[in-house]
Amino acid sequence: MWLIDISTNTHPSYVSPMRHQGVEPVLSTHMLTRDFRGFRAVDGVDLAVAAGTVHALVGPNGAGKTTLFNLLTGFLKPTSGRIEVAGRDITGLPPERIAGLGVARSFQITSLFPQLTAREHVELALQGRGRLGWQFWRSAKLLGRYRERADELLAMVGLEELAEVPSDALPYGRKRALELALALALEPDVLLLDEPTAGMGLEDVDRTVELVGRVRAGRTVVLVEHNMSVVGRLADRVTVLQAGRVLAEGPYDEVRADPRVITAYLGAADVAG
């Protein structure tokens, strides 16, 4: 059984209940900071994500969510502070090393090959352990061995009927599902999703919520998400960022009722909804 406990706090004297009990979070940051030419986009963030939880990062535009996400996955290097995966210091490691330690983010649509089918993409991800394009030009014959697993992953994200469709012919929502299948091909312990429902219509949003609810089994999910209804349906814990700092952290219902959060971000109308 998974321990369900996530804690974040920027106050120096704060000891998270999880750490207090001697339980290591699966993913954590310690005074994580990132500057862009003198501008502090992420400012001393302490974050602790327990195994088996869905943890949402929310906050107004420019709060630092994407920067934090890029730091967690190695796409940006911190100015200072530390990042740990299962107690191991991963600060400054490149993205592929971090992925190799079981922390994977979904691919961006721009990294899909328009002419390759959904199945071929997943086969390549399985073969290249996520490094899409790795020897892809001479690997076609080898891909057959990955077919069974590829089809399992496609079924997991609801693309089994579309396995033979070139990626550029997939509707937007289905492309996002394919990205998720590519991330799952890495067998990640921690799955990071960057705005999984961005730009989707209601039907795809519902489908994505259901999908994330399914693929979270046996792993930890960290997601950046603007849609608060999605956050409320999926997240065990929510961290609210404002101006690069942790403003609030807790279960969704608590966080959305927090007057500081209402003032800073959500707005009374959103909270009521």
Ligand SMILES: Nc1ncnc2c1ncn2[C@@H]1O[C@H](COP(=O)(O)OP(=O)(O)OP(=O)(O)O)[C@@H](O)[C@H]1O
């Ligand atoms: N490469 C960069 N160079 C300079 N400033 C940057 C860079 N990346 C981000 N910033 C700044 O850092 C701040 C945080 O940006 P970030 O994209 O992390 O916020 P966000 O919470 O993801 O916002 P949004 O919800 O709009 O995506 C912003 O003020 C942004 O302008």
